[in-house]
Amino acid sequence: MTELEPAGATTKNGAPEKYYVRFTREQRYMHAALFTSFLGLAATGLPMRFSESFWARRFATAVGGFGSILFLHKFFAVVLTIAFLLHLKEIFQRGVINREKGVFWGPASMVANWKDVKDIFGHMRWFLGLGPKPKFDRYAYWEKFDYWAVFWGMIVIGFSGYAMWFAPFFAHFLPGWALNAVLVIHSEEALLAVLFIFSIHFVNTHLRPDSFPMDMVIFTGVESEAEFEHKRTLEFERNAARGELEKKVGIAPPLWLLNFSKVVGFTAIFIGFMLLVLTLTAYFS
Amino acid sequence: MNQAAVKTVDSDQWSVVRKTGIRGQGSGINARIALVVLSLAFLAVAPRWLGAQDCLTCHGDSSMTDANGHSIFVDQTKFSSSIHGSLECSNCHADIKGYPHPDKIAPVDCKTCHADQADQLKSSVHADTREHPCTSCHGNAHEIFPKADARSAVYPLNVPKTCGQCHGTNGMAGKHGLASVYPNYIDSIHGFALSKEGLLVAANCQSCHGSHKILRHTDPASPTYKSNIPQTCGNCHAQINADYQAGVHGQAIARGDLKAPVCSDCHTAHAILQPTESAFRMQSTPICGNCHKDKFSTYRDTFHSQLGSLGGYVETARCWDCHQAHDVRPASDPSSPINPANLIATCGRCHAGANASFVQYQPHANARDRKLNPGLYFVRLFMNLLLASVLTFFMLHTILWLIRSRLSQLKNRADNGGKHD
Structure with a gap:
């Protein structure tokens, strides 16, 4: 079980554990804004999607009836839209204005490359005991998939959502049948997002034995040297070879931050699982 | 009955009491006095027609009961102000010719x-x-x-x-x-x-x-017989009845098609709710769906239905918001709100800014019908395939990964006590 040790922890040979920065403060806030608004959207969207299930009406009544639930859904949608636009601005800033290297291409980029394809097959061979475990760089293929699934999902769900919200306006550019289609697209894509995040993302990122019970790096921003080297071997080795490892050294997360992150993280995971269970009961009943 | 009083009653008087079945329940004394007076009066004037006052001598006593213990009291004040107050007792109790009268008298x-x-x-x-x-x-x-x-x-x-x-x-x-x-x-x-x-x-x-x-509602002469109900309700709700008669349902009933709904099919017979109340708006759409099954099923796929069935204060479109409640007409009828020429006005009642393209939206589209709604059909098919393939791939991927990861973790732990696989 890999957990980040609190400040002052030491490695086996007595040296203080080193921590490396993986995510900036802005990136951690972005993830928090993302999962908060996503949980809000899921909690207010699922009762509408499964409005005839036994829990939907009770839930809608609990938050103040159908008027409130639609209002809250739109509220979280606006929050998520703003977060998405801020992210686009950050990418534009880093990649285009600052001309930072490796944003759009290279081993540390989110953009998929040939190595990701090889990693998918290599990883699967390792699952079946047919080969060695591949070494991953800054972002593994399933992390890139998570990122692009959310990226694509926000465009698709966001566009179809706004098309319904402002249907008479969108009707100026869209054919009539598209107004029917946007609901299908919105609810199916959202269902995929809910099922994917609350089962696959949770397990792949947080609950798998390597990270169990939660990968704290998205909350604290730093990870221990051992974890860095183990999980993102290529990035570690590349930085070590260039002698740039020291640039990434951060401070050990304080105990309060660890505890706070655990409370927030486990609450989010708990809500997500509850929504997953409700979704599955509604889907299969 | 007061037992002590009975024992002290003079045997002659008591026999009269027993014969006529008259007993004082709360006060034996009153009864006895009344009987004595009555007997004397009877002897003096008999036989003659009895007046109400004569009867009330006994029947005016609120404690009087018959042999079975049933009250035989008549409230004089109420009786005289009642619709029958001017009548004599014997007008209705015609078999009582004199006093004492028999225990059992003919029902009125x-x-x-x-x-x-x-x-x-x-x-x-x-x-x-x-x-x-x-x-x-x-x-x-x-x-x-x-x-x-x-x-x-x-x-x-x-x-x-x-x-x-x-x-x-x-x-x-x-x-x-x-x-x-x-x-x-x-x-x-x-x-x-x-x-x-x-x-x-x-x-x-x-x-x-x-x-x-x-009459039973199954009797064609009954005002609650199905085809008579619109007229029965129309006795008060005249305009609604006129609208209803002009609509397809009213005309079907007039033709003798009893499958068409009448007032009570949607509003119920007795538990009739205010139609603008959310409780009625909630319960009424499935009622239309009882007959219009395909339309109801496609309506349920829409946002109108999804949001509307969440209850509370419900303002999303229900059947009659577009089709009218009483004057229901087919889309081909130029005066129907769902006639293509009227759609902008009809949709515009809720959707400010509704335009010609907006009203091309189909409130009863069927995403499962490839011929009717090809665009929607393929969108849904694509979304379902996307969902199924992504989830299937990652479900397998995650399960295999979990197993492999746990196995090698245990192996490493056994080997060197390491934390990682």
Whole structure:
């Protein structure tokens, strides 16, 4: 079980554990804004999607009836839209204005490359005991998939959502049948997002034995040297070879931050699982 | 009865008491005095026609009972102000010719005077006069008031309670396998108007069912027979009836097609709700769906339905918001709100800014019908394939990963106590 040790922890040979920065403060806030608004959207969207299930009406009544639930859904949608636009601005800033290297291409980029394809097959061979475990760089293929699934999902769900919200306006550019289609697209894509995040993302990122019970790096921003080297071997080795490892050294997360992150993280995971269970009961009943 | 008093009664007097079956219940003394006076009066003037005052000598005593213990008291004040107050007792109790009269007297036959009503009753559901004597609705025989009098059991505001004695939860209705309708009625918009506002014009039981000639709803002559219901409700709701008659449902009924809905099919017979209330808006769409199954099923796929079935204060479109409630017409009819020429106005009632392209939206699109809605069909197919393939791939991927990861973690731990796989 890999957990980040609190400040002052030491490695086996007595040296203080080193921590490396993986995510900036802005990136951690972005993830928090993302999962908060996503949980809000899921909690207010699922009762509408499964409005005839036994829990939907009770839930809608609990938050103040159908008027409130639609209002809250739109509220979280606006929050998520703003977060998405801020992210686009950050990418534009880093990649285009600052001309930072490796944003759009290279081993540390989110953009998929040939190595990701090889990693998918290599990883699967390792699952079946047919080969060695591949070494991953800054972002593994399933992390890139998570990122692009959310990226694509926000465009698709966001566009179809706004098309319904402002249907008479969108009707100026869209054919009539598209107004029917946007609901299908919105609810199916959202269902995929809910099922994917609350089962696959949770397990792949947080609950798998390597990270169990939660990968704290998205909350604290730093990870221990051992974890860095183990999980993102290529990035570690590349930085070590260039002698740039020291640039990434951060401070050990304080105990309060660890505890706070655990409370927030486990609450989010708990809500997500509850929504997953409700979704599955509604889907299969 | 007071036992001590009985023992001290003079045996002659007591025999009179026993013979006539008259006993003082609370006060033996009063009864005895009354009997003595009565006997003397009787001897002095007999035989002659008995007047009400003569009868009230005994029957005016509120403690008097017959041999079975039933009260034989007649409230003189109420009787004299009742609709029959000017009559002599013997007008109705015709078999009593003198005093003392026999223990058992013939039941009063109201039809002697009320022949029309008796005739109507004979063909009605209440024909059995032993089960349903006149008094079961009109109340105490000696306290019957005109129906416009608030004291009357058949005064409009009292009718539901009167009928409810039998047609309520604990009444005869249950015994005879009839539905208990009183609670439904009293909580309905009619019941509220009557019980809360005291509206005399509010529909009560007899407004729809009639009074003496109540017939089963299966009887074509009944005002509650299916094809007669629009006219029955139309007695008050004239404009709505006119609208209904102009619509497809009214015309179908007029043609004799009894499958078409009448007022009570949507509004129910007794538990009628205010149609703008959310409770009614919630329950009514499935009612249309009872017949229009395909339209209901496609409606349920839409956002109108999804949001609308969440309850509370519901303002998303229900069937009649677009189709009209009473004057329902096919889309081909130029005056129908769903005629293509009227769609912008109809949709625009909720959707400000509705335009020609906007109203191309299909409120009953079927994403499973490739011929009818090809675009929607392929969008749904694509989304379903996307969902299935992504979830299947990652489900397998995650499960295999979990197993492999755990196995190698355990192996490493056994080897060197390491944390990682």
